Amino acid sequence: MSGALTGGPGQAAPADLPGPAAPGTPPGRRPYPAYPLLSPDDVPGYLESRGLSSLLGGTAGGPLTVREVSDGNLNRIFLVRRDPDVPGLAVKQALPWVRVHGESWPLTPYRAAAEARAYEHLARVAPEFVPAYHGYDPATFTLVMEDLGDLDVLRAASIAGRSPGDTGAQVGVFVARLAFATSDFGMSSAGRKKLIAESVNPELCELTEDVVLTEPYIEHEHNGHHPALDALVREVRADPELRREAARLKHLFTTKAEALIHGDLHSGSVMVGGGRVAVIDPEFSFVGPIGFDLGLFWANALIAAIRGDVLGSSGLGAEHLAQVAASWEAFTGEFQRSWPTRADGFYPDSYLAEFLRGVWHDGLGYAGSEAMRRAVGYAHAADLETLPEPERPIAAARVVRLARELITRRHGYDRPDALARLLREV
Template identity: 35%
Template sequence: MAVLDNIGYRALTEESACEYVKSLKLFLPDEKMTVEEIGDGNLNYVYRITSNHKSVIIKQALPYAKVVGESWPLTLKRAKLEAEVLKKHGEFVPHLLPAVLASDEELALTVMEDLSHLTIVRDGLIQGDHYPNLSAHIGEYLAKTLFSTSDFALHPFEKKKLVAKFSNPELCKITEDLVFTDPFFDVETNDFEAELAEVVQQLWTNDKLKLEVAKIKYAFLTEAESLLHGDLHTGSIFASKSETKVIDPEFGFYGPIGFDVGQYIAHLIFQVLVRNENDRIVILQQIEEVWDVFSQYFSEAWQNSVVNPFTKVPGALESFLAKVFKDAIGVVGCELIRRTIGLSHVKDLDGIEDSSIRLYVKKATIQLGSSLIINRKNIVTISQLLKELEAYTS
């Protein structure tokens, strides 16, 4: 259970949200404003406040998970942490994050740039839209934020201060349970169609698979490599044909680099599994591009590092990138499974109207996830990953 930290907290209404931004002098005193609650996530209220001249977003944390209710309390401190992650990551890629205009720890809210001119990537992809710069931008975001907050870029004292500052035990526990534990056991929070019961039972009795998941979870628990976004899926990214903005890093903490990389790739794979052949090619190219761009930027930063002498050892870069890739493949497998049979699903799969097709795709998703987890040591290049996907899309 989360520690109660809501003394002085009050949930904003549409009226009080307007008053709050007025108090910040973000709008003129007599300026006419409109407000609407636009949040569709599991943990927060999101208000959009507009006038004839400007608009802003207020994101306020709830003291519980909306997806479950008040029986699942959550710390409000996550709002401050989210704002701090946005600011820290913004030091390295300001063009890929919303500007933070204000934050209030007591009210557990952040006021930020309005991105309503962009589309949530998951929604756009489901509608068949393409974002030609998406994976290049995300590859850059991943490489620059993850390298720049790692031991390869920071003095050990500075790195360890950041690890302490971005400790996020309550939200990490959600990931530990919902991504790496519950889907692999018969627990009440799991949610899947009765027709999937046989394949799910096979999953739960597969000790070889569960042993590998245990290893992946242990890395998540213990490897404080870089400041992660912590929840980098296609619902946490706004984009257009030319612009990309990463949002919602409230799950941010110091963890293994491969986690962020794997989460993003996993949510592109959902689209690979549901798209027609022509559209599928575009998504596969996006998967390939994000790893290639990430590797390129990360390698450039590595070569320029003057903090860690081991960056100059021949083979060290290749060894570390291989480790990140293996970690990412394991996370991909876990994310595919948990979004199919766990508590929190994705519209990519659940939105398939034909039940026979939906069940077929979900079975394929579970089987693919299991295969990636077990065989991740043998999948060492992005082209091998794409080859692995072919067996599940024919």
């Protein structure tokens, strides 16, 4: 490996626990050992050193090809192939900062340990919905997994005008499998306490608390919006009811330890193609509210629906909107199927309906949080940003009004079909 040596405070820390703060470590930041950053040239030798090269498919005899495909904000991803046409392995390394900002925005590389932990659970409870997972190297904060090179990122497919098909139904089953298995219904009391302790993810949770659940409601340098939305954004930020409900959702996020969640289930974390739906990037995973995963998926389906509408493809818009109902039905169906196997028979059947109602309303609220953030906060949805004028601000304003309604009046919506009317009204 020849990559630059990155500066941690130079002090080894266990993979999943904060080490003692080294001199010069800013308060609240976990020290991490210095580690080499992989360059594309390093990756073949790196795979060899981990004994993983034999997992590369294909029969071509030449040198391996390595292609960097980092299109997210945070990490570096390399796709490695023996044969250019045969998917091989994906190598994902966490940098000690936010990739698109560089060293000016430090971020713990221990996020890779959180992603690895999540994949270990997912490989057990939902293997068909994730890339095959080939392990984590704590010394370099690097994961190796199946190359999903034949699949496309759902957000990109939606922007290209492709139908979402049955993606929602599959994502609903995915969320239910993870949620049930890691909730008090799927685990013993003692096992759950261990899971909660092992899965703390303080830095990434704080990032969500800031960027998704706080900053969109205040003036902040991370935020941005189209100038045509100035008056609407001022009005929204001055709305005391919205502030109170946004605060309630933030507090729910920090306190409602229902199940291990993915934590970042937007349409950039779902890959689709060839009849397969695969969920990637669970680095924000921790034990939190189940509705957060559903809500992020719903917000991005609703944004895609609004994009379809403003471009005049109402059929496609309706298909994206239908993903909300499809995922909810699949989620509840799978959860109900697992219910008879619950670990604690004290919970009666009558509690299940009440529990699911709570998840639904939390999901609507978090759909609002995510929609608001994707229109006026940090990291806007490409579905909106790639629209032409004047559709771009028209769509963004609809997203803001939708978000405000979902956050403030989520308890007034009891069924997915009510969302069609809401979408028309905004």
